[in-house]
Amino acid sequence: MRSLCSCLASIWLAVAPGAARACDLALALAVDVSGSVDHQEYRLQMDGLAQALRDPVISEALVRARARLMLVQWTGASRQRITIPWTAMESFDDVDALADRVAADPRIWRNYSTAIGEALSHTMAAFGQVADCDRHLIDLSGDGISNEGAPPAGLHPALRMAGITVNALAIEASEPDLTAYFFENVITGEGAFVVTAADFRDYPARIRRKLMREVTRASAGLRP
Numbered sequence: 001m002r003s004l005c006s007c008l009a010s011i012w013l014a015v016a017p018g019a020a021r022a023c024d025l026a027l028a029l030a031v032d033v034s035g036s037v038d039h040q041e042y043r044l045q046m047d048g049l050a051q052a053l054r055d056p057v058i059s060e061a062l063v064r065a066r067a068r069l070m071l072v073q074w075t076g077a078s079r080q081r082i083t084i085p086w087t088a089m090e091s092f093d094d095v096d097a098l099a100d101r102v103a104a105d106p107r108i109w110r111n112y113s114t115a116i117g118e119a120l121s122h123t124m125a126a127f128g129q130v131a132d133c134d135r136h137l138i139d140l141s142g143d144g145i146s147n148e149g150a151p152p153a154g155l156h157p158a159l160r161m162a163g164i165t166v167n168a169l170a171i172e173a174s175e176p177d178l179t180a181y182f183f184e185n186v187i188t189g190e191g192a193f194v195v196t197a198a199d200f201r202d203y204p205a206r207i208r209r210k211l212m213r214e215v216t217r218a219s220a221g222l223r224p
Contacts (some may be wrong), residue, residue, distance in 0.1 A: 024065035025137065025215065026086070026130035028123045032142035033107055034075040034114045036174065041200040042107050045141065048204030050103035052211050053095055061215040062089040068130050071102060074119035076112035077149035082122075083108065086129055116142065116186060117150035124155070124164055136162070137214060141169035141207065143200070145181050156188040165189030169210055173199040191217075 031045055052058060062069070071084035083105050089095050119140065127136050138159075146152050159166060168186045170178040179196045187194055193213070197206040 023068055023133035025067040025135045026133035027067055027069050028072055028138045030072040030074055030119055030123050030138055030140040033073045033109050035111045036144055044200045044203050046105060047103055048207050050099040051204055052208040053099040055208055058211050058215055059092055059095040062095055066090055072123050073108050075109045077115040077118045079109050079112050080119050080122035081108050113148040114144045114146055115149035116146035116152040117155055120152055120155045124159060127164055136164040138166045143171040143173050144175050153185045159188050165192050167192055168194045169206055170194055171197045171200060171203060
């Protein structure tokens with residue numbers, strides 16, 4: 001399957017006009033590493049995310065869109081870090097290399113609070129580096145409500161002004177109403193949505209579904 005996708009994408013890239021090959025999507029992957037996430041749950045997130053990036057349909061869509069991706073680890077106020085900077089997805093080798101980096105990304109923090117507003121603010125600031133991309137998207141996953149720092153809903157006007165959409169994955173391991181909270185306080189922008197994972201074991205399947213929805217939409221308008 002990957003071989004067929006690689007062949008088709010290579011043919012498309014060879015014949016596509018220059019305008020169609022511009023960056024169509026800048027996608028920031030923001031991963032919760034707060035104190036409620038243990039070692040095994042962290043691994044489920046990072047391995048699940050890496051596996052999703054390797055999905056043939058997702059990887060082909062990323063290459064077609066010439067997407068740029070970055071990874072952010074976030075927890076309490078003043079504790080957010082870009083651990084993988086913006087990386088261009090111009091080939092399947094690029095996607096595989098990024099998936100390897102995600103799977104190997106060491107955890108930065110372990111025992112801090114949940115500051116979703118601070119995570120959004122820190123991530124938003126990095127989009128100035130990818131201003132030439134058509135769509136700007138933050139993909140935030142978490143297992144709890146914001147309990148420190150700026151309220152996430154307070155960032156919505158600035159995010160909308162910057163043209164950044166925020167989607168979310170709610171991991172309802174200990175917060176059964178987290179999906180509703182994310183709908184009301186976290187997501188913003190045209191077509192923004194929340195995907196629900198029942199627990200961390202459900203995360204790999206749900207992040208794959210979420211990325212599929214995000215990146216295939218991004219590449220749908222590109223000419224084959």
